[in-house]
Amino acid sequence: MLATDRVTGTQVQLMMTCLCDTFFDSVAQATVEVLEHVGCTVEVPEAQTCCGQPAFNSGDWDSTRKVARHTCRTFDSSKPTILPSGSCSHMISHGYDLAFEKEDDLSTAQTFAKSSWELCDFLVNGLGIESWPGRFDAKISLHRSCHTRGTQTYQSAVKLLSSIEGVELIEFDESEQCCGFGGTFSVAYPNTSVSMGKLKIEKLTADKPDIVGAVDMACMMHLSGIANKQGRQFNKLHVSEILMKALRNAK
């Protein structure tokens, strides 16, 4: 394990995120398998719901705090909490600071934030894993997912994926550009949001990858939702699913 000022260890809690709770159970499953593979014991606190981001981004910080307080109560800050989402983990590590700025329980929120990790960040910087075993034969274009800016998530995902035998990460144009989801932005700005998504799909699929990968299912839900309506399909996988598939191929 590495020197870090965040809470780490192998007794971990999974925060599956509301999107995996409602739509993407396969991602939460893969996350559990990946964590167990590296020797973690995983708990899934039953009372968990959402990190509070939809309200936060909408400007409703009272509602945000209501949900965030519930989340802080639900998880044990003495153990690491792992999220298969760059966006939700960014919400907890940065958004809570802002939402609780003037609150008495700021330190509670910050204590929880110190124990929360995005999956790839945790594997690389929490557990010190440098490479991933197994095999996965695919050309992958990996969407950066904007909320990973300023965090170690994207670099960690690239490090792990590029170490897998058979994986080819391909470069694509405008990788710094957002997919257009943006939470409630996607419904408040439907025209702009969809135009951005169409452009992103074009760039991500320009070199005909076998897989479009992401470190966040929110971006993916938006992009595949657009592609679906257009009658275009692409294979999409969350990074945890790629890691899990590589493991299975090793067996």
Next chain:
Amino acid sequence: MNKSEFFKPIEDAVNLIPDSKRTPLPDWDLETIRTTQMPSDTDRDALWDAFKTRFDLVHGKCTEGRADLLSLLKEESVTAGYVAPELKADLKPWLQQSGIEIHTSLDDSQIDTYEFGITRAAGVIAETGTIILKDQSTSSRLGALSPWIHIAVLPDDAPIYPTLFDAMNDLGNDPYIVFATGPSKTADVEGILIEGVHGPGIQICSRMKSRH
């Protein structure tokens, strides 16, 4: 509005910031902003060469000595231009002998009659390919600005600063200083580069030995 009324809300605003949240003035030096363009050799000839390389990249032209300058002027088929008074003794007779009409004072109402302007540079910057013009060494702002061709003469006693940082630390107290990094340009129309918008379309730096 008087100064103290104007300052009051500004003072009130900064007084709201708790001491614990104040940002200290960062300490930094040349190393902090080191660029890959920074010349490593500080010998004058090496610095001139470094300057030439950078100046060329910003579409400036360098000449060394009189013959070089004259051939460049001939190439541009100039017939009349402005020479700053302090360079008059050096340059006027020689240029006139070559058949070029020389003015040593500038008439505002006739600025388009001067096809070129020759003025003195206060120095150059090697790192960025920049000519430094100061009021004290450039006796006419318009002479260095309005003609299509501007020739900045770099005398032997004018500094070649290795970096922008060095030049910034030696600005002195001249009321007006211009760093000119290439010819005047715009990309306002469809992003297409056009040189010579309001200022010179051709920017020359001419290294010359002082005769006096």
Next chain:
Amino acid sequence: MKTKQPIDAFARDLPPEIRESVYVGSKAKYDKRLDSLTQSFAAPDDIRKLAGQIKQHTLENLPEYLGSAIEKLEGNGAKVHYAKTGDDANQIILDIMRSVNATKLIKSKSMVSEEIHLNKFLEKNGCESIESDLGEFIVQLDDDMPSHIVTPIVHKNRKQIANTFEKAGLGDYNDDPQTITRRARSFLRNKYIEAEVGLTGGNFVSAETGRIALVTNEGNARFCISANKTHIALIGIEKVVPRDKDLAVLLNLLARSATGQQLTVYTQFINGPKSEAQPDGPENMHVIFLDNERSNILGSEFKEILRCIRCGACLNVCPIYRQSSGHAYRAVYPGPVGAVLSPLLAGKRYPEYADLPKASSLCGACNEVCPVDIPLPELLLRHRNKAKREGIKKASAGTPSMAGWSVLCSTPAMWKTSLRAGKAMDYISLNLIPVPAVQAWAKERSLPPFRGGKFRKWFKDRQKNK
């Protein structure tokens, strides 16, 4: 698609050729910026952070630094004026013009002068005020608005400009960019010579020496302080930096961030009227420091926006700006910086602009390119929160209410019930659900199949079988 947000509607209705111009221009500037920073510096992010600290420190100690700059400028013979509002600044400029019997003013590019609508004010008062930056000149001929901080006519193509020139009597139709530029050169030269007063902005002011740093590529700001005898520099109070040497950091970043140049072609330093021996240039120098809501911003949770050095990098990278263009933002400063700044500069008219901070997916690209590391997404979020607290409808239009949702998300039993109930979604066409947010989603996007609670069950079973 139907939308309640004006910027989204503007993006929807934007003519494709304008979107294309904006997109191509933005992308080109973004690419050049990245190349020039990474080619020059080993760690460009460290320099951005340094520049941010320098500006933040100055703002937090503004009375001291601004006071010092004023003292130096006055010591060098400049007259300093104080404008609380835009109207005050306009009046001061008019008074200065009248004091020297001037009716003609030539202007170098200045965002602050746009902010206070100086041209219109001077024209109303019988004075001529001519823009000399090529882009701004074309904007003025068209009675248009700049759509970008650095490249004001990025929304126009050469054909439109050629038409404008023809209408303005600047020669027959010709859409060659070189010809357009030469015609402007020749027209504006006479204006420089005729004008009694030259007005410039100021990119930075050094507190140490009072030196005003001013950058242009075209050379127009040089002309504005060469042929005329009176120079007015109109400068926002936030432009101060502590020392001359700090200018080296900021100048190293400004041009690279704006256009990918290592330095702007002309960087000028002015710290007073011309010396006696110099035949050209202003004998009178007036410096107007403008507040116009800046001291209010300084005392607010938005103070970091005052670090801005107007490079336009946040516009160029912003996906929403690229889709909607600068005019969508209905104000002088577009893009992410405008979305933060414009509502604040509007003062009491804040609610009119409260929708601007919604024009962001909060992707954070703007912060990543900002040469002074302004936490733009955070400031956008603070605006959204402010609008919510103040109940401003313009901001909330189109965004579903979160109150009920927050109850759901903080009551696990309700959450789990809804995980079961949500299953119904798989059997109903989304288009039939009369919720505006669902409609806005579903028109061009499908939803994945609802699988609420599946993981929870899988995990429980797995634990049992272990």
